[in-house]
Amino acid sequence: MAIWAANVELEAKGIAPISERVSAHSLRRTYASLRFACGDDPVYVAEQGGWADPSFPIKVYAKAVRRRERLAGAHRKPATPPFNGQQSAAKPTITPPKGLPW
Helix, strand or coil: CHHHHHHHHHHHCCCCCCCCCCCHHHHHHHHHHHHHHCCCCHHHHHHHHCCCCCHHHHHHHHHHHHHHHHHHHHHCCCCCCCCCCCCCCCCCCCCCCCCCCC
């Protein structure tokens, strides 16, 4: 029902609808996999996903994330840190508004 309602709104805005293959279960599974891939706390993921026992999503979804990482490991590019210690050419300047005491 929620996907149908979302599709009504999407259609009104001229946006492609959500596939009929998407289900509450697939969204829950995707959510858990992404949260584990981000390194979130398993208890938090379980609470957010509605699992009473955190061991189930850990067994299923965290294991899938580790397997995917292992299989793709050789083909991944190393992550680049957002700051490499060098100053950028353009430095943003922040000017406080006039009339403030500092």
